[in-house]
Amino acid sequence: MGHPNVGKSVIFNRLTGADVISSNYPGTTVDYKKGLMRHKGTDIEVIDVPGTFSLEPRDKAEGVALTMLKDNPQARIICVIDASKLERGLYLALDLIEQGHPLVLALNMWDIAHDKNINVDAEKLSSLLGVPVIPTVAVSAEGLSLLMDTLLDAGTPGIAEVGKRLRLAGLMTSQACEGCRGCLLGKACGEIPEHLTSDERWAMVEQIAQRTVTVGHYRHTLKDAIGDYTVKPLTGTPFAIAVLYAFWSIFSTFSGLITDGFMVKAFDLYWLPWLQEWFPGGPGTWIYGVMVDLGHVKDGVWTASTTCLESFGVLTSGLYLEIGVVLPAVFIFYIMLALLEDVGYLPRLAVLMDTFLHKIGLHGYAVVPTILSLGCNVPGVEATRILETKKQRFVMMTILAIFIPCGAQIAIMHDVIPRYTGFVMAYLFLGYFVFGFLLNRVIPGTTPDIIMDVPVYQRPIMRDVRRKVAMRTKSFLKDAIPYVTLGILIVNILYSQGAIDALAKASAPVFEGWFGVPRQTAGPLLAAFLRKDLAIAQLSAIPMTEYQLITAIVLVSIYFPCIGTFFMMLKEGGKAFFGSLIVLICVAFTWVGLLRLVWNIMGVQ
């Protein structure tokens, strides 16, 4: 347990050897995670929970932590405190002690406190509180073995005991402890009430802090100066634009370089011809068609495909899409995301964006789910838990799922319509704000003001960055390969049975009449439910004009969330999810219809 962004997940990873995502912004962890720690021959179960400021939940993520606490009253607690923010951490610790939970205090970020010239007397703190207190630096694993050793001695002194200890230390005299009822009532500290009011607890915190913390002179460092300048509007705004632009250009350059420079050649010149030659059955058999190459009919003659993109086999298109195009893109995306997260830039971006996001019923913190969604919508939707009100969560989830394309989708777009990817993205972001604004007007409920810690910039630990990138990449491959395979199989089989043609015919009025795209778009839209990147690749194989292709790609992006996002929304939103679906249908018709109208007015086809 502990406040957000004090390093609970890092400690958890180090203790159990597990891989939980940890970042330098509050609210990284939104669900609990169990792991085993091996200590002196026994396995001990360790649970990582989201950060919480108090024992009263203020959002869904804090609720997860507190439910876990309530369900396991006998569990030993590692209460993690940011040593440079001792007072507020102690407040939570005292609350936990008062509730009778056995705990060990980990004074984490000891190095940062040291840099800030804040010294905490851990021994004295331990004797005052009656619980073990261990200074730790989680990122470099300092103090963690000691933490493990003391975990079993975790005590549960109770608040009255703490009061008694304070009196013994000569701290709680009737003058010094203004708020403490025990003294005010002229009772011994042994009779301190079992439960303190908030003011009383703070009085106690102050007494303890006075005795244990010495704050030396603090020099403003370069890091602080950068921290300040990147959050001040005049300097911070250009910086934010530069960061986002750099993010985008590194992403597109790098992924383009790998895909066009290497993957396209490897797949089209070697892999495809090799398969075409060696695959059992050869052209014409259905298994060859599904797995390798459907080919196409040119002048009445069956012609083999020359690129993986147009062949539409599981082993050709499927692998090419996911490994040749999407993998390099999401890989570089994850590296940059991990750096951005671990440096601690996101909260500053949140502050700068707060004003705009208030206009759409959200606050600055919405930056976090939005940026996560650009990697993959699933963690993005899950991250909506850190928003306080139902309204915020609904608005966020809805516009995320509709308007934020995931990294895989962006990568394919970049491959299919390199010149217009920027335009599609801009049109989607515009929709994000327009419909966010409308939803804010329509949906009842409130959006509270932002209250957020702005963390100190940190040098990212390469080991953690590597681990995080590896983890996200692995989970991408695990999801992408089976779904793309399944998607191609289903679509190919439906094609061969004529089902897609029938569907295309039936839905022709909608596609051709309203959206102005070919009726065959129906096929890719089916696949879009499994993987949107696959759907966009399939669109590129349908003969249509450039502008129709742009419209169709926008339609795929807005249209139904992919299956992973679908279930995450259902889990997180419950009934509200169906509201999101209704919004989605309205948006698809208006926003894509509007794009067609724009083309008509411009006089292009």
Place this chain on the structure above:
Amino acid sequence: MRLSHIRKKGIGMIKDLYELAPDEQGVIVAIEGGRRHHLTDLGLRVGKRIKMVTRQPFKGPVVVQVDQVTLSLGKGLALKIKVEVA
């Protein structure tokens, strides 16, 4: 302590936190409104010295420092925190 009470005693100038200029400092004398405990949980409470880092334009949030901790607060909250400027 009630705000009116503080004003009568006439101890320094009382301002809303929102009104502080960048780098100006003060001591929190009162926190009004329903989300008081959310602020105190973060160590923002009466008697603490607070420094304004920056204020975002267009009714945006403020960024402040308390005990070397940097926090961001929405405008509405910053209006409810009363600060005595020496």
